[in-house]
Amino acid sequence: xxxxxxxxxxxxxxxxxxxxxxxxxxxxxxxxxxxxxxxxxxxxxxxxxxxxxxxxxxxxxxxxxxxxxxxxxxxxxxxxxxxxxxxxxxxxxxxxxxxxxxxxxxxxxxxxxxxxxxxxxxxxxxxxxxxxxxxxxxxxxxxxxxxxxxxxxxxxxxxxxxxxxxxxxxxxxxxxxxxxxxxxxxxxxxxxxxxxxxxxxxxxxxxxxxxxxxxxxxxxxxxxxxxxxxxxxxxxxxxxxxxxxxxxxxxxxxxxxxxxxxxxxxxxxxxxxxxxxxxxxxxxxxxxxxxxxxxxxxxxxxxxxxxxxxxxxxxxxxxxxxxxxxxxxxxxxxxxxxxxxxxxxxxxxxxx
Numbered sequence: 353x354x355x356x357x358x359x360x361x362x363x364x365x366x367x368x369x370x371x372x373x374x375x376x377x378x379x380x381x382x383x384x385x386x387x388x389x390x391x392x393x394x395x396x397x398x399x400x401x402x403x404x405x406x407x408x409x410x411x412x413x414x415x416x417x418x419x420x421x422x423x424x425x426x427x428x429x430x431x432x433x434x435x436x437x438x439x440x441x442x443x444x445x446x447x448x449x450x451x452x453x454x455x456x457x458x459x460x461x462x463x464x465x466x467x468x469x470x471x472x473x474x475x476x477x478x479x480x481x482x483x484x485x486x487x488x489x490x491x492x493x494x495x496x497x498x499x500x501x502x503x504x505x506x507x508x509x510x511x512x513x514x515x516x517x518x519x520x521x522x523x524x525x526x527x528x529x530x531x532x533x534x535x536x537x538x539x540x541x542x543x544x545x546x547x548x549x550x551x552x553x554x555x556x557x558x559x560x561x562x563x564x565x566x567x568x569x570x571x572x573x574x575x576x577x578x579x580x581x582x583x584x585x586x587x588x589x590x591x592x593x594x595x596x597x598x599x600x601x602x603x604x605x606x607x608x609x610x611x612x613x614x615x616x617x618x619x620x621x622x623x624x625x626x627x628x629x630x631x632x633x634x635x636x637x638x639x640x641x642x643x644x645x646x647x648x649x650x651x652x653x654x655x656x657x658x659x660x661x662x663x664x665x666x667x668x669x670x671x672x673x674x675x676x677x678x679x680x681x682x683x684x685x686x687x688x689x690x691x692x693x694x695x696x697x698x699x700x701x702x703x704x
Contacts, residue, residue: 397420397424397427398417398429398433400416401413401414401416401417401420401433401437402433404416405436405437405440410437410440410441411441413437414434414437414438414441417430417433417434417437418434421434429454431450431451431453431454431457432450432451432454432458432461432463432464434446434450435447435449435450435451435453435454435464435467435468435471436467438450439451439467439470439471442474444471444472444474444475445475447467447468447471448468448471448472448475451464451465451467451468451471452468455468462488465484465487465488466484466485466488468484469481469482469484469485469487469488470485470502472484473485473502473505473506478505478506478507478509478510479510481506482503482506482507482510485499485502485503485506486503488503489503500519500520500522500523501519501520501523503519504516504519504520504523504537504540505540505544507519508540508541508544508546509544513537513541513549513553516537516540516541517533517534517537517553518533520533520536520537520540521533521536523536524536530560531556531557531558531560531561531564531567532557532561532564534553534554534556534557534560535553535554535557535564535566535567535570537553538550538551538553538554538557538567538570538574539570541553542570542573542574542577547574547577547578550570550574551571551574554567554570554571554574555571558571563594565591565594565595565598566591566595566598567591568587568588568590568591568594569587569588569591569595569598569600569601569604571587572584572585572586572587572588572591572601572604572605572608573604575587576604576607576608576611579611581608581611581612584604584608585605585608585609588601588604588605588608589605592605597628598628599624599625599626599628599629599632599635600625600629600632602621602622602624602625602628602635603621603622603625603632603634603635603638605621606618606619606621606622606625606635606638606642607638609621610638610641610642610645613645615642615645615646616646618638618642619639619642619643619646622635622638622639622642626639631662633659633662633663633666633669636655636656636658636659636662636669637655637656637659637666637668637669637672639652639655640652640653640655640656640659640669640672640673640676641672643655644672644675644676644679649676649679649680650680652672652676653673653676653677653680656669656672656673656676657673660673665696665699666696667692667693667694667696667697667700668693670689670690670692670693670696671689671690671693671697673689674686674687674688674689674690674692674693675690677689678690
């Protein structure tokens with residue numbers, strides 16, 4: 353029996369959700385949530401479809417499985433294998449149908465229940481996902497961190513914020529009514545574009561613990577998101593009083609000052625952010641913008657070139673660099689960078 357690496361799989365889920373991707377084309381075959389699968393104990397009839405799945409040849413794998421269904425429709429575990437193939441292809445509606453059938457055929461197939469819940473989640477049907485994912489929690493008393501994350505996001509999407517807070521508290525091993533639980537939930541709410549509730553939860557965290565690190569930073573981000581710049585600056589400054597070694601706070605505060613066209617203050621803060629952490633591209637990109645606004649185009653070019661060296665596939669620094677070159681009269685280089693920025697943006701927008 354192949355061991356299912358639950359934590360690694362859900363870490364990939366988290367990363368893909370954070371960056372807006374729901375395609376699972378690169379998942380290895382046999383990945384699931386439960387500790388065993390009936391399909392894994394079946395005979396060699398699934399060897400070839402599994403091999404095709406491992407190679408990312410989903411349509412061929414599905415054709416092989418449907419061929420087996422035509423020849424031997426009663427093959428044990430076939431519905432499960434079909435569900436897994438559709439799941440990997442990101443065809444969640446067909447995956448749902450197959451996992452429901454697999455569950456009827458074997459009520460003890462925990463993996464089918466878990467993957468059915470996830471299929472509902474990725475199909476945009478969190479209400480139907482929740483009871484299935486809650487069952488996963490009962491099967492694993494020491495709930496996996498990642499399972500709590502997915503369940504918490506489902507609760508957010510159904511506007512059940514207290515239960516979302518409970519899930520994230522469990523995820524981070526903190527009391528459900530603690531300042532930290534409100535902070536974590538506020539962060540997840542903001543990520544899901546629930547800014548008003550995120551603000552409410554962040555304020556509650558401050559009320560419970562005014563010296564909690566990163567909570568003022570989160571409030572500042574919320575206010576910046578809402579273009580309430582003076583309030584954002586106030587919160588970022590409070591965060592710096594509590595957490596003066598956090599590079600990201602200087603960067604966010606510089607962003608706020610740049611929106612008020614206070615470019616000298618922004619440049620000074622960006623320098624501090626870069627001194628503390630030279631591995632993030634954001635401060636270099638913003639530094640390029642600020643220096644260009646100050647008329648220091650040559651220095652702006654250097655900052656943007658540094659950002660591109662760190663992240664060559666980011667369209668923003670290429671676009672800004674093209675504008676800077678144009679201001680310097682370097683037309684050929686400007687056209688090259690602007691064209692590249694456009695190509696990268698199109699590629700980014702059409703990425704599955």
